[in-house]
Amino acid sequence: MIQVRSSDSYLDKASILSHISDYDIFRYYCPSFKDIGVKFCSELRKDQTPTCSIIPYNGRLLYRDFGADHSFDCFQYVMTKFGLTFSECLKVVDTDFGLGLGSGQAQRSQVALTYGRYEVSERKATIIKKKARKWSALDESFWGQYHIPIEVLPKYNIEPIDYFWINEFRYKSEPLCYAYRFKDRYKIYQPLSSKETKWFSNTTKDDIQGYDQLPKSGEIVFLASSLKDVISLWVLGYPAVAPQGEMQMPSQELIDELKLRFNLVVVLYDNDFQSDDNPGQRMANKVCMTYNLINVILPAHYKSKDISDFVRDHGLDDAKRIISIQLP
Secondary structure (H helix, E strand, O other): OOOEOOOOOOOOHHHHHOOOOHHHHHHHHOOOOOOOOOOEOOOOOOOOOOOEEEEEEOOEEEEEEOOOOEEEOHHHHHHHHHOOOHHHHHHHHHHHOOOOOOOEOOOOOOOOOOOOOOOOOOOOOOOEEEEEOOOOHHHHHHHHOOOOOHHHHHHHOEEEEEEEEEOOEEEEOOOOOEEEEEOOEEEEEOOOOOHHHOEEEOOOOOOOEOHHHOOOOEEEEEEOOOHHHHHHHHHOOOOEEEOOOOOOOOOHHHHHHHHHHEEEEEEOOOOOOOOOOOHHHHHHHHHHHHHOOEEOOOOHHHOOOOHHHHHHHHHHHHHHHHHHOOOO
């Protein structure tokens, strides 16, 4: 049994990952894992040849087992390996790393581990490469539903791909797969894939989406949630940029520059109307309060969480109207 302190109020994934990384967790609980992108044999099943690797995805790490066709984040891996519930998993990680965040009891069902922090070696830079393909009717149909012509996508350094490599490990792309290029870095987008494999990226917080496509100056500029939303706003007649993640606070330097180049800076983030805490609007309010900006909100009764979905569901005219009535 594991005994820890008397409060669970700070024991969740976010609080754990603010103290240690998912890399630390994988290195501790998966001894066969030596480096990102390097294949190894599964510890969850009989595996004669290396079929597993831990790779970057959407700013985190993902355990991929191509022999069993499954994938886990670091917490799901611990739950699966030791037969734990999610809450038990959090308590085990909390105790093993000596974080002191939670309370209660949890018992490992299969093996006992040596307590103590794992000595983490310096990480190597993640390298992503891709093999482009020609645009197809399927691409035209996908982007067309958002009223985005595929002819505009190269302007934003987007191209369709057949394969991509992460640290020399090759992956066959889904039928719809795109590479977003930011200098020598890439974000891989598979829109029809599962949440775990929809995004792969080696971008940094300095890779502002849509920044290179901005006009030198203008009347208005939007802060959006994604590059797809940036392009949707371009179709609507508005320049826009987006951070690499919606939960990433834009830098003071970026906001100051936008205010110098444009008369009005407006936030248009997701309206996560189906979520009680609505993270998109929570972050939008935080950005607006920090930088004294205007927040344009997509009304919940339209049931479209972002501007690209709104254009798809309700058309360009309604999207323009919803935006214009909220501007000064």
